[in-house]
Amino acid sequence: MLVACTHCGCTNRVPDERLANDPVCGRCGQALLRGEPVTLTDANFDAVVGKTELPIVVDFWAPWCGPCRMMAPQFENAARQLKGHALLAKVNSDDNPRTAARYGIRSIPTMVMLKGGSEVKRMSGALQAPQIVGWIAQDR
Numbered sequence: 001m002l003v004a005c006t007h008c009g010c011t012n013r014v015p016d017e018r019l020a021n022d023p024v025c026g027r028c029g030q031a032l033l034r035g036e037p038v039t040l041t042d043a044n045f046d047a048v049v050g051k052t053e054l055p056i057v058v059d060f061w062a063p064w065c066g067p068c069r070m071m072a073p074q075f076e077n078a079a080r081q082l083k084g085h086a087l088l089a090k091v092n093s094d095d096n097p098r099t100a101a102r103y104g105i106r107s108i109p110t111m112v113m114l115k116g117g118s119e120v121k122r123m124s125g126a127l128q129a130p131q132i133v134g135w136i137a138q139d140r
């Protein structure tokens with residue numbers, strides 16, 4: 001299983017059975033999968049998404065969006081539960097207009113699930129952690 005490091009961009013090969021075992025980046029030593037959402041930007045989005053074989057679920061959000069802020073702790077909770085099974089990521093759609101435009105984000109929060117760099121499905125609106133986990137588990 002290939003997992004890109006969100007810190008240095010290095011691609012790491014992690015045996016499937018070690019995914020839940022706190023693997024670290026071979027180059028910079030940072031945790032690859034910490035069980036918390038990673039931050040993606042216009043600058044690192046392609047490097048991480050293109051080189052990570054785990055399903056990636058991107059939460060498009062913005063600081064001014066009330067429902068987004070309500071959903072944030074739920075999304076963090078879901079990231080802990082799905083550690084080693086899916087990579088949960090957040091994109092601030094105000095700061096990263098290129099990525100938001102590419103996915104045609106019109107309302108936030110919107111979650112987009114990607115596999116091998118391709119969109120599998122999306123869902124708009126604030127969800128609770130069990131709903132987020134359930135939605136991701138259907139297709140991972």
Ligand SMILES: [Zn+2]
Pocket residue numbers: 005006007008009010025026027028029030
């Ligand atoms: Zn690294």
